[in-house]
Amino acid sequence: MKEITSLAPGRTCLFGDHQDYLGLPVIACAINRNIKLTAKQNNTHNFVINMIDIDEVRIIDINATFEELEPRDYFASSLRVLRRYGCIPTVGYDITITGDIPINSGTSSSSALLMAWIRFLIDAFGVNHEVTPELLSKLGYESEVLEHGEPGGMMDHFSIGVGNIVHINTKMPFSFNVIGTQLKGLITGVSGVPKETIGLIGELKGNALMAIDLVKLNYPAFDLNTSEIQDLDKYRNCLPDRLIPYFEAAIKNYHYTKEALKEFEKPVLDLKKIGSLMNGHHEVLRDLLKITVPRIDAMINAALRAGAYGAKIVGSGGGGSIVVIADPAKENEVIEAILAAGAQEAYAVTVDPGVRIIENTEI
Numbered sequence: 021m022k023e024i025t026s027l028a029p030g031r032t033c034l035f036g037d038h039q040d041y042l043g044l045p046v047i048a049c050a051i052n053r054n055i056k057l058t059a060k061q062n063n064t065h066n067f068v069i070n071m072i073d074i075d076e077v078r079i080i081d082i083n084a085t086f087e088e089l090e091p092r093d094y095f096a097s098s099l100r101v102l103r104r105y106g107c108i109p110t111v112g113y114d115i116t117i118t119g120d121i122p123i124n125s126g127t128s129s130s131s132a133l134l135m136a137w138i139r140f141l142i143d144a145f146g147v148n149h150e151v152t153p154e155l156l157s158k159l160g161y162e163s164e165v166l167e168h169g170e171p172g173g174m175m176d177h178f179s180i181g182v183g184n185i186v187h188i189n190t191k192m193p194f195s196f197n198v199i200g201t202q203l204k205g206l207i208t209g210v211s212g213v214p215k216e217t218i219g220l221i222g223e224l225k226g227n228a229l230m231a232i233d234l235v236k237l238n239y240p241a242f243d244l245n246t247s248e249i250q251d252l253d254k255y256r257n258c259l260p261d262r263l264i265p266y267f268e269a270a271i272k273n274y275h276y277t278k279e280a281l282k283e284f285e286k287p288v289l290d291l292k293k294i295g296s297l298m299n300g301h302h303e304v305l306r307d308l309l310k311i312t313v314p315r316i317d318a319m320i321n322a323a324l325r326a327g328a329y330g331a332k333i334v335g336s337g338g339g340g341s342i343v344v345i346a347d348p349a350k351e352n353e354v355i356e357a358i359l360a361a362g363a364q365e366a367y368a369v370t371v372d373p374g375v376r377i378i379e380n381t382e383i
Contacts, residue, residue, distance in 0.1 A: 183374020
């Protein structure tokens, strides 16, 4: 009788929000808030999944093929995807899931759950491929985004699957590069305002793609991946006023991500410089894409007044969380300021090595 425990971290986006679905790069990192999945073989034909934190139990027949998917049913979609990779369940498990990633906060609790589930299934039943961080990330992306036809990108899955601080080139053929294993002075602030994901991403993505297509009609040689911030005025004139902010945001956010990558590639990190770039990135998200809410703005302003080097909203927006870079010696002061501004939670985080099996034993 096997007992398997998998662990999957949350993630925070340092640079590149609302970029991966445009084929632009992102810089993100896994953080040490986790989803823990413990599975004990039960010799039945059912997965009995006890999600303690939300007081919900689900039973899944191991032979279910899920020809029809319910919206956002990632347990089902991942089983469907994994079968195509040769992962065929042969016995049931009693599964307990707990975690300390705030739900609906923009730090990828749902993707972490998915990745912990996928990692368990592969460890329990095998797969017809070499198990690498890239494979795990790809399986997560296929299961969450492609199977459900959702508008998101691959940032969450590669952040969690690869771990550490990762630069992800999302233009096909995509690639990734680990650019760091630690980042001092990193803080997460949770607003307690539920984020809005699917609808908001769909709207912003649609408007950005519409703007890019209009620019290409007037400038056939235009390539978003080689665009520069100084070219904005040239292209802005061929867009209706309504679409200008979305195009401008894409160009500017890309600029901040490229500049940040230069800093991360240096032997010694300049936290002040990274913080300054983060502030510029947030201004685009706030003023052009308008994805913040008053509590998020108050938390960020409080963090900066308390001495943080930089802060920005994380994820799709409409609520959720912020990420902060601060002088490590001032972490406590910044955390207290964020809480005083109305945050539900605020805490220091460290960079996590990514999804993994932490126990596989015979009982």
